[in-house]
Amino acid sequence: MPQDTLTYAVTDGDTVYIINSPDDLTAKEIKKLPPEIQESIRKSFSEKKEVEGSQNDYSFFAVGLFVFLIAASLIQIIKVWSGKPVSFSDNEFEGVNNQPATGCLQYAGRDLIFSNTEINRICLKYNSYYCNLSGEKKDTFIARLKKFLQTKTFYICSNQGYKEMPVLVSAAAIQITFGLDDFLLPYFENIVIHPQEYFGTNPLRILEGNVQGTSINLSWKHFLEDYQNPADGKNVGLHEMAHALQVQYLFNTGRDTNEFKEDFAYFDKVDDEIIKTEKNRLGSLFDSNALSNVNEFWATSVELFFEKPLDLKARHPELYKSICIVLNQGTATE
């Protein structure tokens, strides 16, 4: 007998939502997803699924195996081409929680002890948002960062981990949530750090970052490059944290409400119209991915909010204002 689907992964760009039933997404949220994803949700939850012939199962398996082998080969080629991928720091972890069986180093955040001095040094070097905070706010930032870090498990898919990894990824989360009372993103238990681009499945694609299930995944190469260019409007760390906030507060709360969800209505009011305008504009602030659906538009708007706040405010003051309300902070200070 075919079984009802218990959980279902809804892939939308670089976000994969694991949902138990369509009730996990409100009708409005489902309507915002691209048509083909809406269709796949409907299909997934139809009462009966046709049992596919065993021949089809085998051919599906063969295709899957073929794709996997090709993907594995490509990863190997990329690794060989790029030489030693992680070369930005000499600070290796001192932890010993190595679990080679998984192919990744694994560190429980509660076992990672960083002094305030160490966190301050790392953030001053790489995080310009932190650099611009007053002394008192820097203290709050570090205290929040430590709490966030302690609640996560870090997986580093390389044979070397660096102190900057958990500190700076946590700093990105604290940056985006700095105006919010709740900043721990408890739904996301895992932070997975790849040295560089990695493959995502369903569909097979190359990713610089994504959120999937209870994990926030990032390419360290892109994460670090983006933080080293703090005014180019591109920041994969903030982009994925923006998706994580959506998953945490909009998609996993059922019909419950929360302050983030209420404030998000301000963004919801302006997003469709601006996407339309920007699609027809030469020299748009937004790339085609950002304009492909409202969730990508939100994540990219957050990148611009932090990296090109004056441009964003000048072009779309109502959009800038809505993000100020949602994140409860302002960035256009000049």
Ligand SMILES: [Zn+2]
């Ligand atoms: Zn995205």
